[in-house]
Amino acid sequence: MTWSSFIWFALPAMLLWGGAGTLIYKPAARRAAEWLMLLGIAVFAAFIVALWVGLERPPLRTMGETRLWYSFFLALVGYVTYKHWKYPWLLSFSALVAIVFGVINLLKPEIHSKSLMPALQSYWFVPHVTVYILSYAMLGAATIAALLQIRKLGRSVSDPKLFGLMDNLVYAGFGFLMLGMLMGCFWAKAAWGHYWSWDPKETWAFVTAGVYLAYIHMRLRPVHPRLTAWVLPVAFILLLITWVGVNYLPSAQGSIHVY
Known part of the structure; x- marks a missing residue:
């Protein structure tokens, strides 16, 4: 998997998150919003795993790669905290910011080699x-x-x-x-x-x-x-x-x- 495939994962994930952030304010549709959020997280996680395999290194080296993780973790944290405290705005905000970082990566894709400099070849990385x-x-x-x-x-x-x-x-x-x-x-x-x-x-x-x-x-x-x-x-x-x-x-x- 390479960055060229990102759009085919990012767009479905962002559409799912957008739907979740909208439906969460409707009490009758909150269960559907939760499922949409989880599906978006799963789609995004699938790309991160596939990119990791394709690069033969963890996708954590560049700002673009860390934005992937920020989108993923923000969506995940938003979902988990919503489940605990039941604030609809929290899930909606998390979905929105996750989408923003996804859009940034679509507009400014970064393609890098598989190699890591020696300092980054550490189990602490x-x-x-x-x-x-x-x-x-x-x-x-x-x-x-x-x-x-x-x-x-x-x-x-x-x-x-x-x-x-x-x-x-x-x-x-x-x-x-x-x-x-x-x-x-x-x-x-x-x-x-x-x-x-x-x-x-x-x-x-x-x-x-x-x-x-x-x-x-x-x-x-x-x-x-x-x-x-x-x-x-x-x-x-x-x-x-x-x-x-x-x-x-x-x-x-x-x-x-x-x-």
């Missing part, structure tokens, strides 16, 4: 990147929940259930974020001889983790709820800078994290 992408999906969903809570607080209304959703998504996402960082340290030690070098991406990752940790501490003392909720959008902006933005900084040129 797959779990490190996969865990990070899963954490990004959870923290992205937490950000949307935070924006909804901010809107409610602006009307002097608080939704404890929504705060609970935010907290659980952040706890899980932060846990995966720290696990990914720890795996990265062991990978760096094996590949370059040191656990941490304050590389630009490492520095931004540290700052991002610190802001999410600040949110967790603020929630342990439930004061200033609106200020606390605003921490999550700020933290997610830092996360996006860590993931994408750092690559464009002059200081990152020659970085071990820019391939």
Whole structure:
């Protein structure tokens, strides 16, 4: 399987997710929406597996390949969290963003060779990147929940259930974020001889983790709820800078994290 086949999997998956995101707001059609979401996830997963086999390496090297995983995990996290908390908007948002990343990959396909540079030929490669992408999906969903809570607080209304959703998504996402960082340290030690070098991406990752940790501490003392909720959008902006933005900084040129 190659990138040229992506359209034949992406379009059905996106149509299924679009249908799920629309039908979920109709109580009588919610079961059908759940099945459509699951089918879209299955179709997308089938392409990732087939591409992995075709490339003879995990499709995690490039930004385009990581977008595949972001679409997959965001759709999956959206479905699982919807099943638990029953917020229709959460499944709809997850489906929408998964579609957006799919469209980006259709408009900007990336085709690369099968080979990986020596630094990426490590058993830490797959779990490190996969865990990070899963954490990004959870923290992205937490950000949307935070924006909804901010809107409610602006009307002097608080939704404890929504705060609970935010907290659980952040706890899980932060846990995966720290696990990914720890795996990265062991990978760096094996590949370059040191656990941490304050590389630009490492520095931004540290700052991002610190802001999410600040949110967790603020929630342990439930004061200033609106200020606390605003921490999550700020933290997610830092996360996006860590993931994408750092690559464009002059200081990152020659970085071990820019391939």
